[in-house]
Amino acid sequence: MNILSLFPAIPLIMMLGLWVSRNTRQIHAVMVTGASALLVLAVWLVLHYLGLRAGGAEGEMLLTDSFMWYAPLNIHYSVGVDGISVAMLLLSAIIVFTGTFASWQMKTDVKEFFMWFCLLSVGVFGFFISIDLFTMFMFYEVALIPMYLLIGVWGSGRKEYSAMKLTLMLMGGSALLLIGILGIYFGSGATTMNILEIAQMHNIPMNLQRIWFPIIFIGFGVLGALFPFHTWSPDGHASAPTAVSMLHAGVLMKLGGYGCFRVAMYLLPEAAQELSWIFIILTTISVVYGAFSACVQTDLKYINAYSSVSHCGLVLFAILMMNATAATGAVLQMLSHGLMTALFFALIGMIYGRTHTRDIRELSGLMRIMPFLSVCYVIAGLANLGLPGLSGFVAEMTIFNGAFMNNDTFHRVVTIIACTSIVITAVYILRLIGKILYGTCTNPEHLKLTDATWDEKLAVVVLIIAIAGLGLAPMWMSDMIHGSVTSVIANILN
Amino acid sequence: MDFSGILIYMRPEIALMAAIVIAFLYDLIAGSKARKFFNPLMCMVMLACVAACVISFPREPGEIFGGMFSYEPVHSVLKCILAIGTLIVFLQADKWLGREDTEFKRGEFYVLTLSTLLGMYFMISAGHFLMFFIGMELASVPMACLVAFDKYRHNSAEAGAKFILSALFASGLMLYGISFLYGTCGTLYFSDMPAHLDGSALQVMALVFFFAGLGFKISLVPFHLWTADTYQGAPTAVTSYLSVISKGSAAFVLMAVLVKVFAPMVEQWQTILWVLIVLSITVANLFAVRQQNLKRFLAFSSISQAGYIMLAVISGTPFGMTSLIFYVLIYLAANLAAFGVISTVEQNSDGKVSMADYNGLYRTNPKLAVVMTLALFSLAGIPPFAGFFSKFFVFASAFDEGFHVLVFIALINTVISLYYYLLVVKAMFINPNNSPIAAFRSDCSTRISLVLCLAGVLLLGIVSSVYDGINLFSFGM
Numbered sequence: 001m002n003i004l005s006l007f008p009a010i011p012l013i014m015m016l017g018l019w020v021s022r023n024t025r026q027i028h029a030v031m032v033t034g035a036s037a038l039l040v041l042a043v044w045l046v047l048h049y050l051g052l053r054a055g056g057a058e059g060e061m062l063l064t065d066s067f068m069w070y071a072p073l074n075i076h077y078s079v080g081v082d083g084i085s086v087a088m089l090l091l092s093a094i095i096v097f098t099g100t101f102a103s104w105q106m107k108t109d110v111k112e113f114f115m116w117f118c119l120l121s122v123g124v125f126g127f128f129i130s131i132d133l134f135t136m137f138m139f140y141e142v143a144l145i146p147m148y149l150l151i152g153v154w155g156s157g158r159k160e161y162s163a164m165k166l167t168l169m170l171m172g173g174s175a176l177l178l179i180g181i182l183g184i185y186f187g188s189g190a191t192t193m194n195i196l197e198i199a200q201m202h203n204i205p206m207n208l209q210r211i212w213f214p215i216i217f218i219g220f221g222v223l224g225a226l227f228p229f230h231t232w233s234p235d236g237h238a239s240a241p242t243a244v245s246m247l248h249a250g251v252l253m254k255l256g257g258y259g260c261f262r263v264a265m266y267l268l269p270e271a272a273q274e275l276s277w278i279f280i281i282l283t284t285i286s287v288v289y290g291a292f293s294a295c296v297q298t299d300l301k302y303i304n305a306y307s308s309v310s311h312c313g314l315v316l317f318a319i320l321m322m323n324a325t326a327a328t329g330a331v332l333q334m335l336s337h338g339l340m341t342a343l344f345f346a347l348i349g350m351i352y353g354r355t356h357t358r359d360i361r362e363l364s365g366l367m368r369i370m371p372f373l374s375v376c377y378v379i380a381g382l383a384n385l386g387l388p389g390l391s392g393f394v395a396e397m398t399i400f401n402g403a404f405m406n407n408d409t410f411h412r413v414v415t416i417i418a419c420t421s422i423v424i425t426a427v428y429i430l431r432l433i434g435k436i437l438y439g440t441c442t443n444p445e446h447l448k449l450t451d452a453t454w455d456e457k458l459a460v461v462v463l464i465i466a467i468a469g470l471g472l473a474p475m476w477m478s479d480m481i482h483g484s485v486t487s488v489i490a491n492i493l494n
Numbered sequence: 495m496d497f498s499g500i501l502i503y504m505r506p507e508i509a510l511m512a513a514i515v516i517a518f519l520y521d522l523i524a525g526s527k528a529r530k531f532f533n534p535l536m537c538m539v540m541l542a543c544v545a546a547c548v549i550s551f552p553r554e555p556g557e558i559f560g561g562m563f564s565y566e567p568v569h570s571v572l573k574c575i576l577a578i579g580t581l582i583v584f585l586q587a588d589k590w591l592g593r594e595d596t597e598f599k600r601g602e603f604y605v606l607t608l609s610t611l612l613g614m615y616f617m618i619s620a621g622h623f624l625m626f627f628i629g630m631e632l633a634s635v636p637m638a639c640l641v642a643f644d645k646y647r648h649n650s651a652e653a654g655a656k657f658i659l660s661a662l663f664a665s666g667l668m669l670y671g672i673s674f675l676y677g678t679c680g681t682l683y684f685s686d687m688p689a690h691l692d693g694s695a696l697q698v699m700a701l702v703f704f705f706a707g708l709g710f711k712i713s714l715v716p717f718h719l720w721t722a723d724t725y726q727g728a729p730t731a732v733t734s735y736l737s738v739i740s741k742g743s744a745a746f747v748l749m750a751v752l753v754k755v756f757a758p759m760v761e762q763w764q765t766i767l768w769v770l771i772v773l774s775i776t777v778a779n780l781f782a783v784r785q786q787n788l789k790r791f792l793a794f795s796s797i798s799q800a801g802y803i804m805l806a807v808i809s810g811t812p813f814g815m816t817s818l819i820f821y822v823l824i825y826l827a828a829n830l831a832a833f834g835v836i837s838t839v840e841q842n843s844d845g846k847v848s849m850a851d852y853n854g855l856y857r858t859n860p861k862l863a864v865v866m867t868l869a870l871f872s873l874a875g876i877p878p879f880a881g882f883f884s885k886f887f888v889f890a891s892a893f894d895e896g897f898h899v900l901v902f903i904a905l906i907n908t909v910i911s912l913y914y915y916l917l918v919v920k921a922m923f924i925n926p927n928n929s930p931i932a933a934f935r936s937d938c939s940t941r942i943s944l945v946l947c948l949a950g951v952l953l954l955g956i957v958s959s960v961y962d963g964i965n966l967f968s969f970g971m
Contacts, residue, residue, distance in 0.1 A: 069958050070883075070958045070961060070962075071958075071962065072813060072816070072961075072962075072965055073887070073890060134886070138877040138878065138882065139877075141876060141877045141882065142877050142878055145871065145876045148916060148919070149919070149923060152920060152923065152924045153923055153924055159924075160920065160924060164913070164916065164920075167912070167916065168909055168912065168913055171908070171909050171912050172906075172909045175905035175906060175908055175909055176905075178886070178889065178905055179889075179893070179898070179901055179902055179905055182889060182890055182893040182901070183893075183898075185890075186893060186894060190894070
C-alpha cells in the first residue's frame, strides 16, 4: 500500500475507533493517537520528500501510485504529491492536531462530533493526495457535507441558517465543478482522468476551454471565498464550533485555492491566460472589500471571517499573476493564513468559552485577566498584519513581489490596490487588540475568569511555533514549493 | 414447436410463477400456527427466485414463441435486481402484515405483489408490442389492489381509485399509440419495426402516446399527478414497492424500446425526453421543498429521481444503459432504506409520518436516524455513498452525447434536492422536540432489510465490480 493512502486511512480508522469507544477518556485517547500519528506522518513526509528531491528525483509528482477503479470512464484511484500538496498535508495535519485539543472541553455528543470531524479530515487529506479528477472531486465533496451537521448541531448563534447557507453554496460550487470535470474529461478525448496526463496531452480546444475555465474557477472559487461568492463564509465561520472553524478556515478554504491552481489553471492554460483579468478584478475586490468589512464588524468571529476573505482572496490573486514567485507566495499564504486563522479561531473560541460573548463592545482589559491567551492573541494579530519574523510577512512579501513583476499597467495597478489591504488590516487588528485586551475591564463578571488550561495551551503553542518557524526560516519550505510551482507555471505559460 | 428455449430463457418467470403458486397454496392450507412462518417462507422463495435469475443465466440473446419473448443477458441482471428489491419489501412488510386487520389477507399481498412483478418481467423481455402491453397491464391492475390494501384505513381506498383510473387512462393512450404503429408499420414485432419507421406525423403521435403511457408508470412530469396522493395513501410497503420496483422496470423498458424500436426517430424522442427531464426534475424538486408528510415528500423526491434516471435514457448508448441499471440498483437500496425507516417508525408509533414527528429522532432512535440520514445522503448524491457514483455516471452518459445544458440544469437541481433532504436530516438531528417518538426496537426482519440496504448504500459505489458486471451485458444504439 502506498504511504500516502495512510493520510485518509488514519482518520477512517479513527472513526472506527471512536465508534467503539465508550467514554470521553477513550474518545480523547483515540483522537490524540490518531492526530499525533497524522502529524508525525506529515512531518516525515516533508523530510522524505525533501530527501527524494535532494537525491535528484525527477517527475512532477513523487510517491505516485494508481489503481484502476471504474474502467469504462478511466477512473483511477491515483495518488501522488509535489511540494504544494506536501505543504498542504503538513498544514492539515497541524490543524487536525491542534483542533483536537481546542475541542478538548466539548461536552455534548463528543463521540459524534469527533466522528464527523474525522470524516471531514478524510476528505481534506484525500483531496490533497489525489491526482485523479474524479477521486479528487469525490474527496472534495466528502469534506463538505460533514460541515452541515458540525455547524448545525454543535454551532452557536444562527447556526441552522448558516449551516444550510454554507452547505448549499458550497454544493452549488461543486455542481459547477462536476460539469467542469466532465467537460475536461470529454474535451480532452475521454481517455484519462489523470491530471498529469491531461496536462501533458494539452489538447482541449480553445472554445471549450473558454466555457470550462470560468465554471471550474468559480466552482473552486466559492470555497476560496471569491467575491461575490464569499457570503457563506462569515456566517458559517461565526456559527461553527471552534475546531470546525479552525479546520474550515485553516484548511478547507485552501482546497479552493489549490483546486483553482491545480485543476482550473493547470488543465485549461490558454483560457486561464485569456480570462484571468476578470478574476483578477474579482479577487482584488475580495482582498480590499474583505479588509474593509472586517473594520466595521463587532463580532470577533466575523472580523476574522472577513479577514479570511481578504487573505484567501490574496491567494487566488497571486496564482492568477502566473509567475513562479507569486504562485510560491500563494502557497506560502495558504500555509500562513491556515495557521494564523486557526490560531485566531482557537483563541476566539477559548475567550468565548469564558466570557460567553464575542461582541468587542462588551470585552475589555482581558490582558490582566488572561495574560497567556491575550499575548497569543497579539501574536496572531501581528502575524495577520504581516509583521516581519512571522509567517504573514513572508507570504505577502512574496506575493506582492511576484505580482509587481508583471510589467503591464493593469497588473501593477491592481497590485497597488491589493497592497492597501495591508494597511487596512493593520487598522482593524490594532484597534481590536487595543479595545479588547488593554484598558480596564468594565465587566466585573470577567474579573473572575481563568487563563488557559493545559490542552488549550498545547494547541496554541503548537500553532505559534509553526507560525514563527515559517516566518523565521521560510527557505526550506519556500524552496520545496518553488520547485513544484515552477513546473506548473511553465506548463500554464507554454 | 421447440420448448427447450422456455427452460433456458424464461427461468425467472417460471420461478416466479412457482412462487405465486406456493404463496397461493400455503395461504390455502396453512393453519394458524404455520402462518407465522409465512413471511420467512416467502423470503426464502424470493431468494430462490433471485438465484433462478442469476445462476448460470444464458449469456447470449435469444428468442422464443417466435419472437414474442426476446431475451437479452442484461434482462437477467435487471430481473435479479428487481427480485432483490421485492425480497427487501417483503422483509419490511412483515410487521405491517402481522397487524390484526391485515393478517388474514397476508397471502393476497404476496400473490398480488408477485403478479405485478411477473408482469414487469414480461414487459422487460417483450419482443412484441402486445406482449409488452399485456405485461404492463399485469403490472398495473394488481398494483391497484395493493394500493387499496388497507381499505378501511387512511386514504388507501382513495389512493387505489386514483391509481386505477390514471393507470387505465394511461394504458388506453398507450394502446391507441400502438394501434397507430400497427397502422403505419404493419407489424408489432420490435425487431421488424425500425425498418418501417420514418417519423411520419402518425408515428410521432404514436411516440407521444407511448411516452404518456410509460411516463405514467415512471411518474414523469406532467404524468405525475397521481403520484403524491397514491404514495401517501398506500400502505408504506406498497409505496416503497411502487417507487422502486415499478419505476425501475418501467425506466429500463422505456430505454430498451426507444433504443430498439424507435432508433430511427431518435431526434424526436430525445427532444421529448429533454423537455420531460427538465420538467420532472425541476417541478418535483420545487414541490418536494414544501412537503410536510414524509411519504408525499419521498413521492416528489422519487419523481425527481426518475428525471435523473431519464438522463441515462436520453443518451441511448450502452454506457447509458449500464448507468441506468446501476442507478436503479442504488436508488433501490437508498429508497428502500428510507421507506424501511418510515415504515418501522409508522408501525411502532401509531402512524406518525409527518416531518415534525421526526424532530429529535436522533435522541431516541439514533440508529434509525443514522440509516435515514445515510439513505438521504445517497439519494442526494453525496460521496462516499453509492448515490454519488450513480449520479455521476448518469450525468457522464448524458454529457457524453452532448447534452451539456441538460446536465447543467440537472446539476443545479441537485442543490435544490440537497436542501430538502437536509431538511429531514435537520429535523432528526437539530430540531428540538418535547415529545419525540419514543425509543423502540424494530422487528428482526426490518432490521435485516435495513442492514441489506445500508450495505448497498455504503458498498455499491466503492466496489466497482458491480458496475463492471452490469457493463458486460449492456446494449444500446
